[in-house]
Amino acid sequence: MENHTSFNVVGIIAEYNPFHSGHAYHIKKAKELSQADYCIVVMSGDFVQRGAPAVFDKYTRTAMALSCGADLVIEIPSLFATSSAEDFAACSIALLDRLGVVQSVCFGSECGDVKKLSAIASVLAEETEEYKEALRTELKKGASFPQARTQALISCGSLEDEETSILLSPNNILGIEYCKAIHRQNSSLSPLTIQRAGSGYHDPIVNPDQFGSATGIRKLLKEKEDNQTNSDSMFLQIPDSARQIAENSFPLFPDDFSSLLNAALLRLSMENLPFEPYADVSVELAARIKKQLPDFLPFEEKISSLKTRQYTYTRISRALLHIILGITSEQISLGKEAGYAPYARVLGFKKASKDLMGQIKTRGSIPLIAKTAGAESNLSELAGSMLRRDFYCSHIYQTVLQNKYHINNKNEFTRSVIIL
Template identity: 40%
Template sequence: MDIIMKVVGLITEYNPFHNGHAYHLNEAKRATGADYVVVVMSGNFVQRGTPAFLDKYSRTKMALKCGADLVFELPVCFSTASAEYFALGAVSLLEKLGIVDYICFGSESGDISLLTSISDLLLTESHGFKQIFKEAVKAGKTFPEARADSIKALLPEVSDEFLSSPNNILGIEYIKALKRLQSTIKPITITRKATAYHSQELDTDDTFAISSATAIRKTLKEGNTLNNLRRHVPAPAFAIMEEQFEKTFPIFEEDFSLLLHYKFMLEDRQTLLQYTDINSDLANRILRMYSEYESFPDLALSIKSRQWTLTRINRALIHILLNHRQDNFLTYQQKGFTQYARILGFKKESSHLLRKIVKNERIPVITKLGDAKNKLSKIGLTMLNEDLYAANLYNQVVFHKLGTPLKDEYTKGIIIS
């Protein structure tokens, strides 16, 4: 007879794993009473449209050392998508595992009731909502601005700050995804502690510093020593950073600049329109700008406008670099989003969870890439091939920059902690 157990799912990037992530993981277990933590984590490219600061296997080790039981990779087509599709890809994976009872996410508000009310409003899109939205667009508002106006008109208790907070936005999308997929998984939110998601500066608290991943990355990008980060990262995670520093990381957008420039030399307006998130206006703007830029960030900044945010541009450039085609992405949506569960790592004592997922047979579980062709549909293999291409490209950049050869995806083993 199966032992009754509670499992909480976390949707993460851990770019890199820091004290705030440790707090979230422990609070998720406490708030839900969960016995186990299953993590869906972005691979080597992340949702803000950039390469990961630290490779996915190092981040998997960090997660397992700091309390996670299983870590699955979010396919790159979703890890680099907008908040809506990032959420749908990750939630669909957690749902198909068949063992997850809760999803726990951090938010600036900590108000699950209000986040749920907004998600319901966005899902139903009442006549009143549509009318307000239409008028806002007609007045020259961008899509996010028009949507925010519509929400505030119908839910007066919602503020601009609430709707501009990145973790609130993701939380709304997680709840929407759960409802859209008719999932029985229960959403739980924890109020984010201390520094803001995009804070540029390290926390100065001497007792328990919680700094944003943005601040941590910026610290090393500015030439500071790794030791500056010791107080901001849990000891087991910091030990992994010490081991890998200047061997496999840090990796930044600039490191992909030459590859991106070469890619644009092969493109024209018609081919650009085949990629995810590229429309006619954006394709024209890219073609006007690309020949003069010096780096990936320079190009993104030159394209950025009131119409397109920097993150939106970064994601578009990553889709071009990684050959993410719009027609494939539409098919993924029609076929139920994430097509497989690729395990990156697990704790030995939690291996029974993996066996239970396999036994459930709700999603193909990839433990050996060589077996994938016998487990996956044609569209599943297309999705997996995008992951493999992204990983190989990332590994080549690591080798070019730092001189460290990384094993390819077929020879790199699962992380067992």
């Protein structure tokens, strides 16, 4: 690794909630497609973008990814790991770009056509007058925002009538956001995509003859915990090299955070503090939450009781999670001012790719953090506050994990990064 052109690195943006064979396939194909020597994964920490705790903690998921082809895993700052798809993508791209060694980013998509996704993304990123006028026209007709956006893209010639399903598929939508972030940040990253194989993103059914979805695997894990099944079939969806890690791990689910949620809501009400400063909490949603305060519902029932046509399940889940984690709209705005990713915190790496970290330290434009001791010494005040928020969020997760399973869990200051 004497110069930047002597090695090739591909980046992957992931949650691995949990890691399964489809993810291992993605890593393998990403390396093949990009002809990369190394694969760097930027991954959500202990809480994920849909507004929920990760089913396995971040160190477990890191170990699984490293055992299946990833060379280095870096944590996405919690402010943006639990934010909108647009902010999640913007932070992830900024993080990969600022490492200084990544040439391409590879993501899964339903359509498998990176040129089409990039073309749509460029229109959305630039927001030309033609597009904005078409969007306004459709919204005035009473169309929902997704419908209006689709029709506006058709009007601008970026989408054909028969291609409208592209904007209805979750991996396509995220892929467009990644391409949009690359465009807006003037990043040199090249987008690559692999067509999604196996079950759909939200498919709750796990078919043993194809790649399962993370949704389906989480469902089976929950059913096993609730004694609805004695089967360990979900573990067959995990590659052999990572299966034992999963089998020896302790899953958490949204309802495990019900007491924390109700306590946070009661405290805010008791102290007469507003709910609206928290990210994703509108005035209307705050009023609905206050109205239902004494119900003490479990986390997922609380979401369902608050859901309306205007507020999706995921939007409400993120809003409630932000209240638990103390994440406000102001903090997110400040995080954007800091460039989304003012540091890169290492969760784990392979011994064989240790030189890669040396190259990042040399070529990267942000500090690479492998140890918590003294981590803030090279950070600005704002970046330091973001890192402390990461620690806080993980300590919340670890508190619930320890309480549920009565295990002694190391905290963020005593736990070492994963090295395989």
